[in-house]
Amino acid sequence: MTANTATERRRVTTLLAAAAIGVYLLIVVGATTALTEATQACSTWPLCGTDLSDPRVLIAWGHRLAALVVGVVVLAALVTTWRSSTSRRAKAVLLVPFVLYPVQIGLGALAATTSADWLSTLHLLSGMAIFVGLVLALAWTLELGTDDTAPVTDPDPLTAEPTDTGETPSLQPSSRPSGPLARAKRIGAAYFRLMKPRLMWLLCLVAAAGMALAAGPSLDAGIVVRVLGGGVLAIGASGTFNHVLERKKDRKMQRTNDRPIATDQVGVTNALAFGVLLAAASLALFLSVNLLAAALGLCAILFYSVIYTLVLKPNTVQNTVLGGAAGALPALIGWVGVTGTIGVPGLALAGVIFLWTPAHFYNLALAYKDDYARGGFPMLPVVRGERVTRRHIVWYLAATLLGASVLAAVTSLGWLYAGATVAFGALFLWTVVRLHRERSEQAAFRAFHASNAYLGALLFAIVIDAILL
Numbered sequence: 001m002t003a004n005t006a007t008e009r010r011r012v013t014t015l016l017a018a019a020a021i022g023v024y025l026l027i028v029v030g031a032t033t034a035l036t037e038a039t040q041a042c043s044t045w046p047l048c049g050t051d052l053s054d055p056r057v058l059i060a061w062g063h064r065l066a067a068l069v070v071g072v073v074v075l076a077a078l079v080t081t082w083r084s085s086t087s088r089r090a091k092a093v094l095l096v097p098f099v100l101y102p103v104q105i106g107l108g109a110l111a112a113t114t115s116a117d118w119l120s121t122l123h124l125l126s127g128m129a130i131f132v133g134l135v136l137a138l139a140w141t142l143e144l145g146t147d148d149t150a151p152v153t154d155p156d157p158l159t160a161e162p163t164d165t166g167e168t169p170s171l172q173p174s175s176r177p178s179g180p181l182a183r184a185k186r187i188g189a190a191y192f193r194l195m196k197p198r199l200m201w202l203l204c205l206v207a208a209a210g211m212a213l214a215a216g217p218s219l220d221a222g223i224v225v226r227v228l229g230g231g232v233l234a235i236g237a238s239g240t241f242n243h244v245l246e247r248k249k250d251r252k253m254q255r256t257n258d259r260p261i262a263t264d265q266v267g268v269t270n271a272l273a274f275g276v277l278l279a280a281a282s283l284a285l286f287l288s289v290n291l292l293a294a295a296l297g298l299c300a301i302l303f304y305s306v307i308y309t310l311v312l313k314p315n316t317v318q319n320t321v322l323g324g325a326a327g328a329l330p331a332l333i334g335w336v337g338v339t340g341t342i343g344v345p346g347l348a349l350a351g352v353i354f355l356w357t358p359a360h361f362y363n364l365a366l367a368y369k370d371d372y373a374r375g376g377f378p379m380l381p382v383v384r385g386e387r388v389t390r391r392h393i394v395w396y397l398a399a400t401l402l403g404a405s406v407l408a409a410v411t412s413l414g415w416l417y418a419g420a421t422v423a424f425g426a427l428f429l430w431t432v433v434r435l436h437r438e439r440s441e442q443a444a445f446r447a448f449h450a451s452n453a454y455l456g457a458l459l460f461a462i463v464i465d466a467i468l469l
């Protein structure tokens, strides 16, 4: 690839990413109730109410002006891409935004003047189609000229300096402090590590968001404590079973070969007893909330420990996609903990987590590709290569963003949620664009952390928005 081509592709992908995020902003704002209410106060087109002290009029004006500015960015992206040397399919798919953007303006005008629900739905769907067209063109342009080998500057993950992997290297026996207290501390730390504590904050936020969506400002503190307590214990139990079942493979992988069972710091029988104890305590807490929450808690533990760990992870390249169901269940548990039944917003939140999981984990799968190959796991980069994996990260990230807009449409979440998904979604997308450009381990970790920041911010915004705003 010549320097000119590289510069041209940078320009094209930057513009396509900006256009996609601009369209996403319009989709999310359109999906929130704020705009639905604004439409009622602003029902003429193209101009409406002059009373700018009415926030609803301001929102309607903001949406129309944003549509104009984003339209210019989309047009610039289309023209620049068509004039570039990108692939035919990337150019062809841009016909979708080219045709639909003017249609979308017409639909918006009709939706504003008639307030028909089906028109608003069609407007939202057409916005999503424009977004998908831009993202496809972005992904197909990003992968041009990228082969499956990491650049020479990229250190081998197995020989590189230790990175922030969430693992604490164990001390060598000779350097370990002795004495009963130090020994008790070491054993306590080993059992604590079995519980996979680093996953807990985000999974607890997932359950908290489920509860906040269901209860709004009247969220009961007793339910919160019991659901989160049950959740922490359930994650601890399934994490422990996962350590037991993977101990042999863990020994083969550099990232995991210092784990407590792999290094015999904790025996298998003791670990199993610990896991059963945690699971029983977790189910007891969930049962004190309601039976359905306990049933879902049991499903989550069994799904992660048995279905994911034993069946999916070692046998199918779709392990991450299907495994996302384990992480999605806490959203439903939170919702069910409050309502006692399964409901659409809880399912929509679970859907967001499910779609986010591959966009989250494939970054680590890239960074640890050789390690996973050594362990014998058919992770996507091992089986289908790095280029396909990077492409799938873009797909799942786009699907997550669309899922988040569906969540906005089926709930009454407002501006804080909309701002969080757009701002952190843009940040996440930018790190993924850089991952394609740099193709290094550092870039993969950056995108991994951005995935956690995106979901953390989104969930935090849901909790605040649903409870306080």
Ligand code: HEM
Pocket: 164, 165, 166, 167, 196, 198, 199, 200, 201, 202, 203, 206, 319, 320, 321, 323, 324, 326, 327, 328, 353, 357, 360, 361, 364, 452
């Ligand atoms: C198939 C599903 C998933 C896989 C394979 C996966 C895999 C991983 C791996 C290998 C790590 C590295 C840290 C470690 O070794 O402990 C990690 C970290 C993490 N994951 Fe996931 N994950 C999945 C789903 C989820 C879900 C659903 C959540 C929460 C909603 C989540 C949240 C986190 C967090 C918070 C970290 C720690 C980040 C840090 O502080 O370093 N993961 N994940």
Ligand SMILES: CC(C)=CCC/C(C)=C/CC/C(C)=C/COP(=O)(O)OP(=O)(O)O
Pocket: 199, 203, 231, 234, 235, 238, 239, 242, 246, 297, 300, 301, 304, 308, 313, 323, 326, 327, 329, 330
């Ligand atoms: C309420 C409840 C029980 C929820 C369970 C949800 C849960 C623990 C999701 C974790 C997702 C996951 C598979 C993480 C680690 O992957 P991995 O085990 O493949 O990572 P590893 O390679 O580090 O072992």
